[in-house]
Amino acid sequence: MSNAKALxxxxxxxxxxxxxxxxxxxxxxxxxxxxxxxxxxGDPVRLRLFSAVASHENGxxxxxxxxxxxxxxxxxxxxxxxxxxxxxLSSERRGTxxxxxxxxxxxxxxxxxxxxAAAS
Amino acid sequence: MSNAKALxxxxxxxxxxxxxxxxxxxxxxxxxxxxxxxxxxGDPVRLRLFSAVASHENGxxxxxxxxxxxxxxxxxxxxxxxxxxxxxLSSERRGTxxxxxxxxxxxxxxxxxxxxAAAS
Numbered sequence: 001m002s003n004a005k006a007l008x009x010x011x012x013x014x015x016x017x018x019x020x021x022x023x024x025x026x027x028x029x030x031x032x033x034x035x036x037x038x039x040x041x042g043d044p045v046r047l048r049l050f051s052a053v054a055s056h057e058n059g060x061x062x063x064x065x066x067x068x069x070x071x072x073x074x075x076x077x078x079x080x081x082x083x084x085x086x087x088x089l090s091s092e093r094r095g096t097x098x099x100x101x102x103x104x105x106x107x108x109x110x111x112x113x114x115x116x117a118a119a120s
Numbered sequence: 121m122s123n124a125k126a127l128x129x130x131x132x133x134x135x136x137x138x139x140x141x142x143x144x145x146x147x148x149x150x151x152x153x154x155x156x157x158x159x160x161x162g163d164p165v166r167l168r169l170f171s172a173v174a175s176h177e178n179g180x181x182x183x184x185x186x187x188x189x190x191x192x193x194x195x196x197x198x199x200x201x202x203x204x205x206x207x208x209l210s211s212e213r214r215g216t217x218x219x220x221x222x223x224x225x226x227x228x229x230x231x232x233x234x235x236x237a238a239a240s
Contacts, residue, residue: 018171022179022222025172028190031164039162044151047158051138052145059142070148102142111235114227 016109037110040086045071046079050102053089059102066100140233157230160206165191166199170222173209179222186220 017037018030026034041047052066053059067076080100083089088107089100137157138150146154161167172186173179187196200220203209208227209220 021171021174021227024175025186026168028164028168031168031171035162035164035167038158038167042155042159042162044148044155047155048146048148048151051141051151054141055144066145069145107141107234111231115231115235
């Protein structure tokens with residue numbers, strides 16, 4: 001977390017979205033950013049896909065590894081795209097396959113918004 | 121929080137929804153429950169209202185305290201109802217006003233799902 005340059009493609013999403021929810025009412029802009037991340041996890045199929053990537057070896061998975069959630073391949077691709085747009089996953093093509101990775105810094109930010117709220 | 125009987129209406133929502141997201145892929149049922157909570161925070165207006173309650177004195181606020189987010193009173197009521205349905209707020213009528221409270225146990229559960237994922 002000390003070297004932001006290590007995640008050049010994700011800097012906008014990795015910046016803290018907002019203070020802990022108990023600190024003060026969020027501004028409109030803070031709420032827009034934070035809500036977009038929560039919304040990305042607010043769909044059951046998307047959340048299953050996300051946990052499939054997150055729990056895969058090294059927090060990284062190929063589409064071929066995570067398509068057993070009972071929806072079509074285009075639907076899987078759609079949800080993975082949404083997770084990328086929200087900054088929760090990054091992707092990289094390697095030969096035939098696209099690999100997806102969980103972004104721990106973003107998750108930590110989201111978790112802190114909630115758990116600092118819960119602890120105070 | 122040591123006396124569960126103080127929150128009789130919220131016990132189902134306070135049960136852990138699921139393991140940390142990195143532990144294993146969520147089942148369909150776990151994903152349904154967890155996604156419903158994330159979805160409740162996935163709207164900017166709802167998130168602003170939620171943070172307004174969470175940051176108010178004692179984590180509790182009257183509707184009269186938190187209506188300055190630029191939407192109509194019926195819209196405020198609609199969003200507060202959604203937050204209640206998701207188990208994130210409880211409410212209590214006191215005379216003329218309904219007071220809303222944040223449920224710290226639910227927030228802690230949601231936070232742990234994310235931050236344990238991030239830490240591993």
